[in-house]
Each structure stands twice: as structure tokens, then as C-alpha cells.
Amino acid sequence: MPKHPDPSRRSERSRQAILAAARELVSEVGYAKVSIEAIAARAGVGKQTIYRWWRSRGAVVFDAFLALSEVDEGGGMALPDTGDIEADLKLVMRATVAEFADPAFEGPIRALNTEIISDPDLAAQYRERLAAPLDEAKKARLRSAQRAGQIAAGTDLDLALELLYAPLFQRWLHRSGPLTPEYADALVDLFLKAVRPA
Amino acid sequence: MPKHPDPSRRSERSRQAILAAARELVSEVGYAKVSIEAIAARAGVGKQTIYRWWRSRGAVVFDAFLALSEVDEGGGMALPDTGDIEADLKLVMRATVAEFADPAFEGPIRALNTEIISDPDLAAQYRERLAAPLDEAKKARLRSAQRAGQIAAGTDLDLALELLYAPLFQRWLHRSGPLTPEYADALVDLFLKAVRPA
Incomplete structure (x- = not known):
């Protein structure tokens, strides 16, 4: 495309504008009322241009939230693995707590959760596209800890993940307590007590 | 009131009709759009008649949900205490799981949660009027288990309650897994591992 000096940079700018517009509109009017037309106008x-990259409204909205949850600098979704499960989980949970306490993150995610609760189809999409890949990355780290003898071999890792993340999620959703580094540490300590080898 | 053969029964019928109307309307149109007028008309x-018993819309809506959460037959909110924390918690969590899986219960509570998420004032009311009294009852049972040496003395009971209930809440809210008696038992087992004395 010789007409544009840097088409890839221009494309990336459009893509980011579309993702930002989708996030803003879900926060403002709710998933049910967001249209491709509105996203295009806002962006x-x-x-x-939207249909060049995404095949549906659901696809673009989920990429918008996925971009928000991805690990920085394209490092994929792998959790840190220094060999010390306690240190690694405290690092991750402190970062997760800080993220949930950040207004720029928590507004859109709160809006998304409002929609998910009352829309089973959206809940299924959320699980498949957002939650499941993240859960796989978390379980890979727990499996590594199992191999290192830091987590009991027979542990149900799906249930274990709920034990680690659901308390934070509920506290954030219901605004029922402070979201602090101390909270993250206490949660990891109690979690590790539940899953460590006998 | 000699004109009515049984005024107290008539009052109780009105009261129940008002509570049912409030629950239905929150499920149908959301908390923000429920008016005292609409509740009165539906009931x-x-x-x-509504203002005779409640001073505001918020008060009647919360009594409506409170009535849904209360233990049967006016038995108060105390958890069973047979002296065996594992058996008692499995009984309670199996009942709680069944309740969340019951469409008659889960519809209104899902609607309430949708409202709570985006409304900090409502979240505060929910904590104070619904969650806090229930949490106190649960903590009383955990304290009894501490005295019996079944739960470690230094356990943070607020965090412990999150560990026990939040996984179920999140699984229900996100429809991310089955709500079965086996799930209730596995959750209690993992919870007790986290809080039992060293």
C-alpha cells in the first residue's frame, strides 16, 4: 500500500480506537444496547473497518475486554514461575487487587459483570473467551507447584482457583472490604494452607 | 378492630403481597425503576398501607429480599451447632447450593446483584441489612468451632467466610460450574483444610 507512509501503524490506531469505543459504550449503555454502528461512530x-477484523458485535466487545486483561507487553498470559509458589502468587494477587482497585479497569469490568449476570449467552462467551484462557494459565502455574511438591498432588485445581480468586472478586463486586496488598497476602496464605501437601 | 373477624391475618396477607410485589418488580424492571406506586398497584x-410498615422504597425492597433469605419458620438466623463443624457446614452449604440452584430464589437474587454492582449506595444497604446479619450468624458458628478446637484460634473469620461462600457465589453468578451436593462437600473440605489448627 504505497499510498500510506505507514499503514500498519494507522491500522493499529484504528483497531485501538475501536476497542476503546467498545469498552466505553458497554460501560455507558450496557452490552444489550451497543451496536456496531455506535462503535464505528465513536471510533x-x-x-x-470493524467487519474487516471482527465478525460480530460480541467478538469486538470481547476483544476489547480481553485487551484489558492481557499481561503487559505482549508477554502472553503465563504467570511468573520463580519456583516459589508463595512469592509468585503474592506478586500476582497484589497486582490483581491493584487492578480491581483501579477506576480505569474496574468501571468497564463492573459493566461487563452486570451484563453477564443477566445474560446466560454472554456468560458462556465470557467463560470461553476470557475466563477459560486465564484459568488455564493459572492452573499451569499451580501444576508446576504440584510438581515441586508445594501443592498437594490430588488437589482439584478448578476448585482451588475459585478459592483463590472468588473472595477477591466478591469483595470487589459487593464493595464489602478494602482491597489492599495485605489482603492479597492474607488470601494467598489461607489459600496455600488449604492446598499444601499434608 | 371488631369489624374484621381476623385483622391480623388480613394484615399479614397484605404484608406478604407487598413483599412479593417488590421482589417481582425488582426482577422485572430493576431496582432503579421500582416505585412505591407500582408495588402498591401490584399488591x-x-x-x-405500605407507608404504615415501611418508611421508604429501599426499606420494603430489602425486607422483601430479607424474607427470602431468612431461615424457615421464624427460627432466626442461627446456623446448626451439633458440635461437629464439618457435618454442620456440609448441611448448611448443601442447603445454600440448593437454594442458589432454585429458580424461584435465584431470579430475584440475580436481579438484586445486578443492581448492587452498579449502585454503591444499594451495595452499602445490602451489606448492612442483608449480608452483615447473616455473616454474624455464620461467624458465631465458626467461633463455636474455634472454642471446640476445630478451627485455628488466630483465623481471620471475615476472610474465612469469604473463602467459604465466595467460590459458590462466583460459580453461581458466572454460571461457571455445576451446583451440586458434591460441590458443597468439596468446598467445605477445602475450607476446613485452610482453617483447621496446625
């Missing part, structure tokens, strides 16, 4: 692009 | 009573 300052044509509908055809 | 077939006058507005003044």
Missing part, C-alpha cells in the same frame, strides 16, 4: 471509522 | 393495596 471514527466505517462499519466495514 | 392490590393503597400506598398508605
Whole structure:
């Protein structure tokens, strides 16, 4: 495309504008009322630009939230693995707590959760596209800890993940307590007591 | 009141009709759009009848949900205490799982949660009027288990309660797994591992 000096940078700018518009609109009007037309108008692009990259409204909205949850600098979703499960989980949970306490993150995720609760189809999409890949990354770290003898071999890792993350999620959702580094540490300590080898 | 053969029964019928109307309307239109007028119309009573018992819309809505969560037959909120914390918690968590899996219960509570997430004032009311009294009852049972040497003395009981209930809450809210008696038992087993004395 010789007409544009740097088409890939221009494309990336459009893509980011579309993802930001989708996030903003879900926060403002709810998932049910977000249209491709509204996303295109907000992002300052044509509908055809959106359809070049995504096949549906659901696909673009989920990429918008996925971008928010991804690990920085394209490092994928792998959790840190220094060989010390306690140190690694405290690092991850402190970062997760800070993320949930950050207004820029928590607004859109709160809006997404409102929609998920009352929409079983959206809940299924959320599980498949957002929660499941993250859970796989977390379980890979727990399996590594099992191999290192730091977590009991027979532990149900799906249940273990709920034990580690659901308390934070509920506290954030219901605003029922402070979200602090101390809270993250206490949660990891209690979690490790539940899953460590006998 | 000699004009009515049984005024107290008639009052109780009105009261129950008002609570049912409030629950239904929150499920149908959301908390923000429920009015005292609409509750009165749905219940077939006058507005003044509602104001005789409740001072605000928030008060009647919360009593409606409170009535749903209360232990049967006016037995108060105390958890069973046979002296065996494992057996008692499995009984309670199996019942709680069954309740969340029951459409008659889960519809209104899902609607309430949708509202709570985006409304900090409502979240505060929910904590104070619904969650806090229930949490106190649960903590009383955990304290009894501490005295019996079944739960470690230094355990943070607020965090412990999150560990026990939040996994179930999140699984229900996100429809991310089956709600079965086996799940209730596995959750209690893992919880007790986390809090038992060293």
C-alpha cells in the first residue's frame, strides 16, 4: 500500500480506537444496547473497518475486554514461575487487587459483570473467551507447584482457583472490604494452607 | 378492630403481597425503576398501607429480599451447632447450593446483584441489612468451632467466610460450574483444610 507512509501503524490506531469505543459504550449503555454502528461512530471509522477484523458485535466487545486483561507487553498470559509458589502468587494477587482497585479497569469490568449476570449467552462467551484462557494459565502455574511438591498432588485445581480468586472478586463486586496488598497476602496464605501437601 | 373477624391475618396477607410485589418488580424492571406506586398497584393495596410498615422504597425492597433469605419458620438466623463443624457446614452449604440452584430464589437474587454492582449506595444497604446479619450468624458458628478446637484460634473469620461462600457465589453468578451436593462437600473440605489448627 504505497499510498500510506505507514499503514500498519494507522491500522493499529484504528483497531485501538475501536476497542476503546467498545469498552466505553458497554460501560455507558450496557452490552444489550451497543451496536456496531455506535462503535464505528465513536471510533471514527466505517462499519466495514470493524467487519474487516471482527465478525460480530460480541467478538469486538470481547476483544476489547480481553485487551484489558492481557499481561503487559505482549508477554502472553503465563504467570511468573520463580519456583516459589508463595512469592509468585503474592506478586500476582497484589497486582490483581491493584487492578480491581483501579477506576480505569474496574468501571468497564463492573459493566461487563452486570451484563453477564443477566445474560446466560454472554456468560458462556465470557467463560470461553476470557475466563477459560486465564484459568488455564493459572492452573499451569499451580501444576508446576504440584510438581515441586508445594501443592498437594490430588488437589482439584478448578476448585482451588475459585478459592483463590472468588473472595477477591466478591469483595470487589459487593464493595464489602478494602482491597489492599495485605489482603492479597492474607488470601494467598489461607489459600496455600488449604492446598499444601499434608 | 371488631369489624374484621381476623385483622391480623388480613394484615399479614397484605404484608406478604407487598413483599412479593417488590421482589417481582425488582426482577422485572430493576431496582432503579421500582416505585412505591407500582408495588402498591401490584399488591392490590393503597400506598398508605405500605407507608404504615415501611418508611421508604429501599426499606420494603430489602425486607422483601430479607424474607427470602431468612431461615424457615421464624427460627432466626442461627446456623446448626451439633458440635461437629464439618457435618454442620456440609448441611448448611448443601442447603445454600440448593437454594442458589432454585429458580424461584435465584431470579430475584440475580436481579438484586445486578443492581448492587452498579449502585454503591444499594451495595452499602445490602451489606448492612442483608449480608452483615447473616455473616454474624455464620461467624458465631465458626467461633463455636474455634472454642471446640476445630478451627485455628488466630483465623481471620471475615476472610474465612469469604473463602467459604465466595467460590459458590462466583460459580453461581458466572454460571461457571455445576451446583451440586458434591460441590458443597468439596468446598467445605477445602475450607476446613485452610482453617483447621496446625
